Amino acid sequence: MKAVEILVVMLLSFDVLGAEDLIKPIPESIEVDISKVRLGKKLFFDPILSRDGTISCSTCHDLQEGGDDNLKFSFGIKGQEGNINAPTVYNSVFNFRQFWDGRAKDLKEQAIGPIENPLEMGHSLQGAVQALKKSRGYSKEFEEVYSDGLTQENIVDAIAEFEKALITPNAPFDRYLKGEEEAVNSQVKKGYQLFLSKGCIICHHGVNVGGNFYNKFGVFQDANSSNLGRYNVTKREEDKYLFKVPSLRNIAKTSPYMHDGRSKTLKKAVLLMSQYQLGREIKPEEIDLIVIFLESLSGLIPGIAK
Ligand code: HEC
Ligand code: HEC
DSSP states (O other): OOHHHHHHHHHHTSOGGGGGGGBOOOOSOOOOOHHHHHHHHHHHHOGGGSTTSOOOHHHHSOTTTTSSOSSSSOBOGGGOBOSSOOOOOTTGGGSSSBSTTOOBSSHHHHHHHHHHOTTTTOOOHHHHHHHHHTSTTHHHHHHHHOTTOSOHHHHHHHHHHHHHTOOOOOOHHHHHHTTOGGGSOHHHHHHHHHHHHTTHHHHSOBTTTSOSSEEESOSSSOOOOSSOBTHHHHOOGGGTTEEEOOOOTTGGGSOSBSTTOOBSSHHHHHHHHHHHTSOSOOOHHHHHHHHHHHHTTOOOOOGGGO
């Protein structure tokens, strides 16, 4: 048995019902520098960051919806299709690393990725600085916020600060965790008990109900992934098909699911999890209850995103 399978079997034999505090509510607010947030917001919505001026961060991360684009794969400049599903930007500040394979250590490092990805915005950070210098008052705005003005470093710093503010507190389930007994109905509570007893909690826990470590996609059954996951970064055999366990926050709003967008519905996603990650059968009516629980993880879109 591989190490990860042993871990799952070991954890499954624990009384996971004792682990109820393993999902933590999202804090109501987070400390941010509001002038950086405002500048970062402007950049997030501005297609000027792409080489041909057609694609902004918000093209693929729609903040009025789930913070993703509801596509299997996203489209970048010149109509080019990507090869991995766009996750939500909401609550990404709580993930231990960024990207499915964890190749960025934080939001600042992450923001360079799409700007320089030829399939996404196809620019260079240096090119973005040049474009911003030529445009509507950006130089002045940067100078007001940063002592060294408009630089590559400050572009990603401002974007990352805006993303820190993109948190969605007060989901019904969080209100329940905080003591509001009536915030969720009995079906949600049953679904949550199943989420614990079936073992989903082993991988999906913490503030983000995920986002804390890597796990193999396909522990008990080959998941036929074409993407090698963490292996792309480390080139270590044991890292093949390891992905960052995704957050389940606002999951009802971010179909399709999995790194390759293979499941359109949450029902299907939960079914795949029971087969690939848990190696156990979960009855259809139990899956329905787990889905109802997952739907209670949708929080409030913050004012700053509107
Ligand atoms: C063309 C579509 C596209 C554009 C434009 C785009 N993204 Fe993304 N974003 C993606 C995809 C696809 C991924 C997943 C890539 C991966 O994991 O390899 C992603 C991942 C992320 C993540 C990591 C989330 C996580 O849970 O790991 C963050 C944060 C993010 N993008 C923010 C941004 C910001 C900020 C911008 C603008 C500078 C941006 N994105 C532009 C498609 C896009
Ligand atoms: C052993 C760890 C593990 C367990 C147990 C587990 N998951 Fe997952 N889950 C993952 C990983 C890893 C992924 C990412 C798969 C991929 O590569 O696309 C994932 C993906 C998901 C997704 C899709 C998320 C998205 O944004 O696309 C959902 C929904 C989900 N899991 C729900 C559950 C539920 C419900 C259970 C219990 C029935 C469960 N998981 C059990 C590790 C686990």
